[in-house]
Amino acid sequence: MEKLVIKGPTPLRGEVSISGAKNAAVAILPATLLINGICTIENLPNVSDVKQFCEILKFFGAKITWNNEHEITIDTRNISKTSELEITRTFRASYYLIGALLGRCGKVQVGLPGGCKIGARPIDLHIKGFEALGASVEVSQGNISARAKKLEGTSIYLDIASVGATINIMLASVLAEGTTIIDNAAKEPHIVDVANFLNTMGADIRGAGTDVIKINGVKELKREGTYSIVPDQIEAGTFMLAAVASRGDLLIKNCITKHLESIIAKVVEIGGIVESNGDKLRVYCKKRPNRANIKTLPYPGFPTDLQAQMGVVLSIAKGTSIINESIFESRFQYTEELNKMGAKITSQGKSAVFDGVEELIAAPVCVPDLRAGAALIIAGTIAKGTTEIYHLEHIDRGYEHIEEKFKKIGANIERIKI
Ligand code: EPZ
Numbered sequence: 098m099e100k101l102v103i104k105g106p107t108p109l110r111g112e113v114s115i116s117g118a119k120n121a122a123v124a125i126l127p128a129t130l131l132i133n134g135i136c137t138i139e140n141l142p143n144v145s146d147v148k149q150f151c152e153i154l155k156f157f158g159a160k161i162t163w164n165n166e167h168e169i170t171i172d173t174r175n176i177s178k179t180s181e182l183e184i185t186r187t188f189r190a191s192y193y194l195i196g197a198l199l200g201r202c203g204k205v206q207v208g209l210p211g212g213c214k215i216g217a218r219p220i221d222l223h224i225k226g227f228e229a230l231g232a233s234v235e236v237s238q239g240n241i242s243a244r245a246k247k248l249e250g251t252s253i254y255l256d257i258a259s260v261g262a263t264i265n266i267m268l269a270s271v272l273a274e275g276t277t278i279i280d281n282a283a284k285e286p287h288i289v290d291v292a293n294f295l296n297t298m299g300a301d302i303r304g305a306g307t308d309v310i311k312i313n314g315v316k317e318l319k320r321e322g323t324y325s326i327v328p329d330q331i332e333a334g335t336f337m338l339a340a341v342a343s344r345g346d347l348l349i350k351n352c353i354t355k356h357l358e359s360i361i362a363k364v365v366e367i368g369g370i371v372e373s374n375g376d377k378l379r380v381y382c383k384k385r386p387n388r389a390n391i392k393t394l395p396y397p398g399f400p401t402d403l404q405a406q407m408g409v410v411l412s413i414a415k416g417t418s419i420i421n422e423s424i425f426e427s428r429f430q431y432t433e434e435l436n437k438m439g440a441k442i443t444s445q446g447k448s449a450v451f452d453g454v455e456e457l458i459a460a461p462v463c464v465p466d467l468r469a470g471a472a473l474i475i476a477g478t479i480a481k482g483t484t485e486i487y488h489l490e491h492i493d494r495g496y497e498h499i500e501e502k503f504k505k506i507g508a509n510i511e512r513i514k515i
Pocket of ligand 1: 120189190213216217218219220221222223224257258259260261262283285401402424425467468495
């Protein structure tokens with residue numbers, strides 16, 4: 098067990114470099130199972146979700162060499178297994194194994210996915226897609242199995258623009274016979290990254306990043322290739338909001354401004370200043386942020402994965418703000434932790450009201466989920482006194498070297514073994 102100990106308040110100043118996108122990596126890694134060959138993946142974030150997925154892939158027969166902290170060469174010529182129930186259960190993104198192994202082997206059995214407790218998170222749309230492609234799917238005793246003699250391209254309409262379902266159906270369609278159309282597809286940057294990776298390896302996917310994606314099935318993918326993971330939009334947004342909350346001045350390097358338009362608009366609305374220059378963004382704020390109303394939406398709207406980080410900023414903003422979380426049913430657990438630090442937040446279902454206070458006061462807090470963990474680090478940085486943060490395993494799933502990155506920009510932060 099470990100805890101983070103943060104002494105505040107300190108303004109965050111300096112340069113921070115953004116790592117590869119966790120949510121792209123946990124989709125591209127299983128996507129390699131569609132390749133009867135060897136490929137190299139660069140710019141992987143050094144986070145536990147990536148390391149755990151590499152262990153899972155080895156279980157199915159992949160051979161993985163770590164060339165350095167951020168790069169693997171993965172040999173997926175001999176996929177010997179299609180069923181694993183234990184380790185896949187603890188891990189949200191393991192559902193991508195279904196699309197990938199259905200596409201590669203025509204059968205798969207995994208534990209139903211775990212992941213952050215932010216809502217029910219069903220996978221009915223994934224299953225609807227697999228069945229539309231001709232697979233038979235069975236869910237029983239907490240496991241899901243699917244099989245298909247042949248996958249045939251078809252048109253699939255997604256009732257919700259689900260990121261996971263969009264990617265999973267894409268994976269199952271790449272080697273199917275004929276053309277698959279995904280309508281009302283999600284448009285997140287990491288969906289485009291998965292499509293770009295697969296196209297680099299010889300797939301024929303068009304329209305990723307729009308709400309209609311067309312996949313022309315191919316016989317097989319190339320037997321070798323190299324791909325570099327896109328920079329993490331959510332990590333970049335996390336540091337943008339940290340700069341505003343701490344009234345600091347950060348140069349955020351290795352980010353794609355295009356992916357951050359909704360966050361830039363909101364940072365400017367609450368009084369931050371944003372200067373973009375190529376793959377660098379300077380974000381600073383010299384005064385207490387203004388109030389604002391936020392509604393989380395599928396991309397290109399304001400991301401649900403930045404909702405908690407924005408909540409920290411609004412907890413100390415001038416005036417009263419409202420956040421409407423339209424994607425997940427219960428993504429406000431972090432507000433109880435912020436209220437322990439003197440925030441005045443009332444959450445009810447999918448909305449929360451923030452009565453801005455002058456400052457937060459340090460307190461011991463517990464991380465309920467990955468993005469709330471990043472939010473609590475920002476809160477500890479701006480709170481008066483010494484904050485202790487417990488349950489770091491959630492944060493380590495999706496943020497690389499988080500305390501080093503915060504220390505480098507001025508935070509007084511230590512990771513302590515308990
Ligand atoms: C992905 O989760 C991300 N996880 C989440 O990031 C992110 O918050 C979410 O997309 C939205 O952007 C990964 O990529 C591993 P969805 P996912 O399917 O795929 C409902 C993080 O912090 N839904 O777009 O599970 C669902 O319940 C994590 O990095 C169905 O009803 O999200 C939710 O209300 C947290 N049926 C909404 O759609 C389905 O079959 C959006 O879910 C699928 C989803």
